[in-house]
Amino acid sequence: MDKEQLFRKPTKTISGVAPVSVMLPPRRCEHGACLYCPTLNAPQSYTPESPAVLRARKAEYDPYRQVKMRVETLEGMGHPTDKIELILMGGTFLSYPEDFQFEFVKRCYDALNGRDSKDINEAKKINETAKYRCTALCIETRPDVCKEHHVKNLLAWGTTRVELGVQIIDDEIYKSINRCHDVAAVTAATKRLKIAGFKIGYHLMPGLPKSNPKHDIKKIKKVFSSQDFKPDQIKIYPCQVLKGSGLVAKYYAHEFVPYSKEVAKDIILKTIKLTPNYVRIMRIMREIPPQYLIAGITNLDLRHEIEKEIREKHIKVKEIRFREIGFALQKKNYSKIKTDIKIKVTKYKASGGTEFFIEAVNKDNILFGLLRLRLEKNKLIPAMVRELHVYGPALKLGAEAKEEWQHKGLGKILMNEAEKISKKKGYSMIRVISGIGVREYYYNLGYLLDRDGIYVEKVL
Numbered sequence: 001m002d003k004e005q006l007f008r009k010p011t012k013t014i015s016g017v018a019p020v021s022v023m024l025p026p027r028r029c030e031h032g033a034c035l036y037c038p039t040l041n042a043p044q045s046y047t048p049e050s051p052a053v054l055r056a057r058k059a060e061y062d063p064y065r066q067v068k069m070r071v072e073t074l075e076g077m078g079h080p081t082d083k084i085e086l087i088l089m090g091g092t093f094l095s096y097p098e099d100f101q102f103e104f105v106k107r108c109y110d111a112l113n114g115r116d117s118k119d120i121n122e123a124k125k126i127n128e129t130a131k132y133r134c135t136a137l138c139i140e141t142r143p144d145v146c147k148e149h150h151v152k153n154l155l156a157w158g159t160t161r162v163e164l165g166v167q168i169i170d171d172e173i174y175k176s177i178n179r180c181h182d183v184a185a186v187t188a189a190t191k192r193l194k195i196a197g198f199k200i201g202y203h204l205m206p207g208l209p210k211s212n213p214k215h216d217i218k219k220i221k222k223v224f225s226s227q228d229f230k231p232d233q234i235k236i237y238p239c240q241v242l243k244g245s246g247l248v249a250k251y252y253a254h255e256f257v258p259y260s261k262e263v264a265k266d267i268i269l270k271t272i273k274l275t276p277n278y279v280r281i282m283r284i285m286r287e288i289p290p291q292y293l294i295a296g297i298t299n300l301d302l303r304h305e306i307e308k309e310i311r312e313k314h315i316k317v318k319e320i321r322f323r324e325i326g327f328a329l330q331k332k333n334y335s336k337i338k339t340d341i342k343i344k345v346t347k348y349k350a351s352g353g354t355e356f357f358i359e360a361v362n363k364d365n366i367l368f369g370l371l372r373l374r375l376e377k378n379k380l381i382p383a384m385v386r387e388l389h390v391y392g393p394a395l396k397l398g399a400e401a402k403e404e405w406q407h408k409g410l411g412k413i414l415m416n417e418a419e420k421i422s423k424k425k426g427y428s429m430i431r432v433i434s435g436i437g438v439r440e441y442y443y444n445l446g447y448l449l450d451r452d453g454i455y456v457e458k459v460l
């Protein structure tokens with residue numbers, strides 16, 4: 001394979017993982033509706049004409065049919081589909097009846113497996129070696145619907161990432177927008193999820209009623225600096241006035257004005273600059289069909305605009321996505337990418353534990369792979385690998401760069417580093433929260449499934 005082939009054009013499936021979103025059937029949230037959230041004839045928080053809703057409606061919200069149809073479409077478009085990331089969206093899944101939750105997730109696996117199973121355990125087992133493997137499962141929830149029993153179920157389904165609707169860490173604002181939970185719930189959920197090994201995403205919403213740009217930035221700073229929060233990923237959705245939401249009346253009564261494009265852009269740019277090297281900005285702006293937008297920013301392309309400015313002004317950005325090899329390739333010719341890959345470790349305290357963010361980077365800080373290791377104070381609790389991610393083309397690039405890497409692979413090098421740190425710190429066991437379809441990779445590294453069938457683990 002020549003060098004050019006190693007750097008395929010970045011696509012939707014840049015890391016070789018195809019995202020498949022599965023929409024929940026419409027159901028109102030139990031606490032009522034948050035002021036900014038549209039309540040329409042669609043899953044809560046979505047509009048009836050959002051592309052994902054249209055697809056789901058066609059499949060009558062049946063999870064099996066939704067997954068099957070989406071995989072077939074992606075395959076038809078030429079995307080690789082052997083690795084699938086399932087994303088459950090629309091409303092608060094963990095508030096649905098428990099039987100429904102288990103059946104819903106099982107049917108998603110059944111669709112990937114191409115056959116029915118008797119229960120979730122059998123579905124997961126089949127998926128370990130299926131043609132379409134679930135390498136990641138993402139579920140969104142509210143911070144107050146994330147108690148111990150919810151976490152137990154999330155683990156039982158093979159979930160790897162949880163996204164929390166945080167919006168802003170401010171109790172006053174929570175009250176005024178009818179969130180019906182407090183900041184303490186965010187702190188508690190974050191801790192619970194981290195201890196269990198999940199990767200955590202926060203949804204942040206600047207521009208809510210009773211906030212202002214200065215206040216938003218102050219709170220975002222706190223999200224990144226306080227031990228209580230420190231998510232692994234964020235999505236930034238500036239507040240908009242959407243049809244079907246409680247904000248519409250406030251807007252027409254002149255009690256609320258959403259941020260202008262300039263103000264939102266400034267806040268987003270400041271947020272990007274504040275984002276630490278271990279956080280990925282997953283998304284900026286939500287895709288809203290124009291006929292449902294009453295007021296607020298329309299620029300879906302805002303991120304590109306901001307990133308262009310960052311490049312032109314040579315602003316230093318540490319955030320993950322900006323440094324990923326695939327993204328770097330959009331800016332630079334492959335021949336200019338340095339292949340002197342090194343391991344860099346960032347240590348930080350979060351939710352009572354110590355996190356080690358282990359990166360494979362080159363001299364320009366371009367990212368080829370990463371691993372998140374968490375150590376609790378109690379050394380009897382196994383060391384936890386919350387994420388291992390190797391960017392597709394990087395593996396081969398590493399092989400070119402160093403002979404040792406060719407034999408080992410970047411993933412193995414990162415895992416070795418995590419094992420080494422854990423052992424040195426006095427831990428006798430290491431665990432990985434692994435997507436069901438990635439378990440085989442860890443079995444080959446000498447890991448075994450724990451007795452509850454949740455994590456893969458190894459004695460150090």
Ligand code: SF4
Pocket residue numbers: 029032033034037038044045090091092142165
């Ligand atoms: S919890 Fe989420 S889905 Fe439910 S009303 Fe609030 S924003 Fe909408």
